[in-house]
Amino acid sequence: MLRNRVVLIAEGAMEAAARALEEAGFDPVRAAPGPPALAAVRDSEPAAVLVGAGVAAGAPELLSAVVRNAPRDVPVALAGMPVEPLPPEARDLPVIPEEPPELLAGGVRWLARLGGLQRELQRADERYRVLYETSPVPYQSLDPEARILAVNDAWLDLLGFPREEVVGRRFPEFLDPETLPGKQEYFENFKRTGVASGVLFELVRRDGERLTVELDGRVEYDSDGRPVRTHCLLRDVTPQRRVQAALRSSEIRYRHLFESAPVSIWEEDFSELADMLDLLRLQGVEDLERYFEQHPEALREAARKIKVLDVNQRTVELFEARSKRDLLESIDKTFVPESFEVFRREVIALARGEPGFSAEAVVKTLHGRPINVLISLTFPPPGSPNKIALISMTDITSRKRAEENLLKSWFAIENAVDGILWLGADGRVEDANRAACALLGYERRDLCGRSIEAIDAGLADWSAEWARLTQRRAIERETFYIARDGRRVPVTLVENMLEFRGRRFVCAFARDRTERERLEAQLRQAQKLETIGRLAGGIAHDFNNILGPILGCADMLLADLPEGSDAHREVKQIWKAALRAKELVGQILLFSRRAEQARKRVVPHLIVREALDLLKATLPPGVRLVEEIDASCDPVYADPTQLHQVVMNLCTNAVEALGGSGGVVTVRLFRTGVPERLAAAHPELQPVPHVCLQVADNGPGITAKDRERLFEPFFTTKENGSGLGLSVVHGIVTGHGGAIDVVSEPGRGACFSVYLPALAAEESERAAERPAAEQRSRKRRTILYVEDQEDVARVVRKMLERQGHEVVPASDGPEALETFRRARDRFDLVITDQTMPSMSGIALARELLGIRPDLPIVLLTGYGERLTADDARAAGIREVVKKPVLRAELAAAVRRALESRVTD
Numbered sequence: 001m002l003r004n005r006v007v008l009i010a011e012g013a014m015e016a017a018a019r020a021l022e023e024a025g026f027d028p029v030r031a032a033p034g035p036p037a038l039a040a041v042r043d044s045e046p047a048a049v050l051v052g053a054g055v056a057a058g059a060p061e062l063l064s065a066v067v068r069n070a071p072r073d074v075p076v077a078l079a080g081m082p083v084e085p086l087p088p089e090a091r092d093l094p095v096i097p098e099e100p101p102e103l104l105a106g107g108v109r110w111l112a113r114l115g116g117l118q119r120e121l122q123r124a125d126e127r128y129r130v131l132y133e134t135s136p137v138p139y140q141s142l143d144p145e146a147r148i149l150a151v152n153d154a155w156l157d158l159l160g161f162p163r164e165e166v167v168g169r170r171f172p173e174f175l176d177p178e179t180l181p182g183k184q185e186y187f188e189n190f191k192r193t194g195v196a197s198g199v200l201f202e203l204v205r206r207d208g209e210r211l212t213v214e215l216d217g218r219v220e221y222d223s224d225g226r227p228v229r230t231h232c233l234l235r236d237v238t239p240q241r242r243v244q245a246a247l248r249s250s251e252i253r254y255r256h257l258f259e260s261a262p263v264s265i266w267e268e269d270f271s272e273l274a275d276m277l278d279l280l281r282l283q284g285v286e287d288l289e290r291y292f293e294q295h296p297e298a299l300r301e302a303a304r305k306i307k308v309l310d311v312n313q314r315t316v317e318l319f320e321a322r323s324k325r326d327l328l329e330s331i332d333k334t335f336v337p338e339s340f341e342v343f344r345r346e347v348i349a350l351a352r353g354e355p356g357f358s359a360e361a362v363v364k365t366l367h368g369r370p371i372n373v374l375i376s377l378t379f380p381p382p383g384s385p386n387k388i389a390l391i392s393m394t395d396i397t398s399r400k401r402a403e404e405n406l407l408k409s410w411f412a413i414e415n416a417v418d419g420i421l422w423l424g425a426d427g428r429v430e431d432a433n434r435a436a437c438a439l440l441g442y443e444r445r446d447l448c449g450r451s452i453e454a455i456d457a458g459l460a461d462w463s464a465e466w467a468r469l470t471q472r473r474a475i476e477r478e479t480f481y482i483a484r485d486g487r488r489v490p491v492t493l494v495e496n497m498l499e500f501r502g503r504r505f506v507c508a509f510a511r512d513r514t515e516r517e518r519l520e521a522q523l524r525q526a527q528k529l530e531t532i533g534r535l536a537g538g539i540a541h542d543f544n545n546i547l548g549p550i551l552g553c554a555d556m557l558l559a560d561l562p563e564g565s566d567a568h569r570e571v572k573q574i575w576k577a578a579l580r581a582k583e584l585v586g587q588i589l590l591f592s593r594r595a596e597q598a599r600k601r602v603v604p605h606l607i608v609r610e611a612l613d614l615l616k617a618t619l620p621p622g623v624r625l626v627e628e629i630d631a632s633c634d635p636v637y638a639d640p641t642q643l644h645q646v647v648m649n650l651c652t653n654a655v656e657a658l659g660g661s662g663g664v665v666t667v668r669l670f671r672t673g674v675p676e677r678l679a680a681a682h683p684e685l686q687p688v689p690h691v692c693l694q695v696a697d698n699g700p701g702i703t704a705k706d707r708e709r710l711f712e713p714f715f716t717t718k719e720n721g722s723g724l725g726l727s728v729v730h731g732i733v734t735g736h737g738g739a740i741d742v743v744s745e746p747g748r749g750a751c752f753s754v755y756l757p758a759l760a761a762e763e764s765e766r767a768a769e770r771p772a773a774e775q776r777s778r779k780r781r782t783i784l785y786v787e788d789q790e791d792v793a794r795v796v797r798k799m800l801e802r803q804g805h806e807v808v809p810a811s812d813g814p815e816a817l818e819t820f821r822r823a824r825d826r827f828d829l830v831i832t833d834q835t836m837p838s839m840s841g842i843a844l845a846r847e848l849l850g851i852r853p854d855l856p857i858v859l860l861t862g863y864g865e866r867l868t869a870d871d872a873r874a875a876g877i878r879e880v881v882k883k884p885v886l887r888a889e890l891a892a893a894v895r896r897a898l899e900s901r902v903t904d
Contacts, residue, residue: 213237376392647695
């Protein structure tokens with residue numbers, strides 16, 4: 001939870017600062033300099049601490065104490081810049097200007113967020129601690145003196161010590177004393193380089209058993225580059241080391257069997273390589289591993305230093321050579337790029353004085369065929385004049401291929417989307433993959449042993465099916481599987497008769513058709529709605545262009561004619577009819593999702609209650625309205641008019657569904673999440689809190705056939721219905737990022753549930769409406785008006801001239817640009833249509849604002865044009881007016897655009 005308390009430490013009351021903080025949602029705590037201030041910092045759990053400039057200058061010791069005593073997650077800042085030098089502890093403190101107070105509040109908000117981040121960092125540290133303590137990999141941390149700072153439980157289990165006997169002791173105390181010499185050099189080198197990888201140690205358990213571990217680690221440094229602690233992971237490699245030791249003993253004992261050995265054996269001279277490593281050390285190269293990483297050419301030179309003295313016959317055969325000489329003269333042909341990485345590790349092991357090396361590698365035969373080998377070798381003992389080593393190579397190509405194929409097969413089967421069942425001759429399930437278990441709702445152990453006849457609803461006789469499969473080998477059919485909970489799952493089934501080691505069985509692949517059938521139905525519905533919507537949108541757009549001059553001229557005639565006259569009344573009827581046509585266009589475009597919506601922060605229960613108050617006055621006798629409205633529901637981001645329309649349409653449908661017999665209509669509003677069933681059907685729904693509006697009736701209900709077509713435009717079961725009510729509701733809800741769900745059975749009524757995403761607190765604040773401007777400009781202005789349709793242009797131009805403005809017309813974007821460039825300072829405002837042949841209104845606006853950035857622009861757009869308010873604002877548009885244009889709407893938009901220029 002974000003803290004909101006702020007401690008103010010100052011000589012005065014800092015009233016302005018406190019008020020600004022309160023308005024910003026903070027709880028300011030004033031503390032006088034001295035012990036009260038320190039107590040407030042320590043005990044009040046503040047989000048931030050502000051120290052006045054006067055206190056910082058006059059009481060530096062107090063400032064130092066505040067900085068030292070403030071919790072680590074509580075940021076401290078100065079309110080104003082002190083004139084006196086600050087104590088060392090406070091020199092890096094941020095400074096927030098005390099004036100204006102709004103700037104101070106903004107700075108404190110930033111500090112509070114910083115404190116929240118620091119607290120989150122502490123929680124992350126705690127998670128990291130739990131992670132390393134519970135890790136199955138042994139972990140240790142040492143200080144610069146090799147004392148143990150921390151180990152996890154896996155480390156304690158590995159060595160058999162209790163924690164109290166470990167922490168604080170030096171790590172060398174746990175090493176085998178015989179291997180201790182030289183390990184201090186490893187540690188010093190580790191501290192210098194910061195990295196340890198594959199370092200081997202001989203450790204002694206509490207019970208005396210010796211272990212060989214491989215260590216990988218990193219060093220943590222402070223800001224001055226000094227080591228603070230190490231972080232190391234240990235891996236028990238004792239079994240591998242024991243195998244290598246046994247191999248070395250065997251190689252020495254059975255040297256005379258060299259030629260007859262069943263594995264490839266190489267006798268190699270490491271003398272020149274050892275000399276090269278000694279020379280590098282004399283030249284000051286301490287970290288050979290890093291040196292070879294930085295100098296790959298040196299690694300290739302090192303490879304050439306190794307002399308192959310002999311190979312056995314198995315080696316000649318393995319590398320497909322004609323003879324030993326043939327192989328020894330073509331050694332370079334056996335390498336692949338990956339070979340040098342293995343060789344690098346081998347050289348590092350030799351340089352460290354390790355007794356041997358083992359690794360898997362890929363090499364090539366002289367014919368270019370890659371083979372996988374396991375390389376094992378024993379290095380000559382340190383100080384020994386004999387630098388001869390024996391290297392064994394075991395061909396593991398077949399094993400690696402078999403392992404990989406087995407893993408691929410297992411992985412493919414276990415992770416297949418289709419359910420796979422293995423069936424015996426008796427029709428019982430012998431095995432199943434994960435998808436089959438999930439499909440049927442069984443654990444694997446419960447599914448195995450069940451008869452397929454109890455699972456496959458379309459299978460009457462397994463013996464007959466087995467006989468058909470024996471003849472045809474494979475059968476594909478569609479059927480239903482009976483799940484554990486009784487569900488009938490539609491599946492496409494492919495059964496294959498297979499034989500393995502003399503035994504026949506059936507492998508059945510079952511693909512769930514549920515989602516496919518649902519998606520196909522959903523796609524058909526979406527395509528139908530899209531086709532109708534596109535047709536309706538196109539008709540509505542053209543109708544708007546015809547309607548514009550009618551509505552505009554009627555609007556102006558009403559202003560000219562005497563009110564109460566016959567002409568005024570007749571024109572008023574024309575105006576009303578045109579206005580109803582405009583609203584009808586809006587409704588048609590709603591279900592095609594092409595109408596722009598004037599959304600804002602809306603408190604839903606107020607809209608619902610307002611709609612229900614209107615509905616009550618028109619309820620027929622015998623119909624009772626039950627309201628279950630939760631007034632604490634979160635706000636939503638919506639068009640209030642359209643939300644009102646949703647309530648009215650759903651309630652009207654519910655009342656009409658009751659017919660003349662009466663009944664109950666229940667309206668509920670509550671906060672909820674998205675049900676799993678609805679989320680699966682509408683994956684576009686966000687996993688956030690939603691507000692649910694439910695309208696239910698106890699009427700005759702809806703048949704399944706009608707339910708599939710409920711939201712199709714023009715579909716109705718009423719004799720005089722238009723078929724637009726529910727399609728408009730569907731368009732509004734989906735356009736608002738929501739979903740609508742219908743539950744109904746014949747004879748049991750119907751329930752419509754509308755889900756709309758709720759606004760989070762910060763989104764609600766951003767979506768709140770801003771107050772309108774207080775003053776209105778009535779000065780005559782010069783307006784550049786751009787419209788390509790002559791009849792629309794004539795009407796809008798006359799509207800503007802009647803409002804007292806001078807209008808300069810242009811028929812398209814290029815003409816408007818040319819006119820504006822000739823007299824850029826003449827125009828106070830530009831009004832432009834959005835859809836024009838040569839240049840869109842948005843494109844024209846960008847060009848004009850590139851010439852004069854302060855220019856107010858009003859955009860006229862039709863309902864069918866896919867343009868959002870965000871698109872318009874991003875292009876610099878001040879106002880957007882929907883066509884057909886009403887005189888009052890146009891005047892208000894012009895006034896707001898001009899006033900916005902003044903406020904800017």
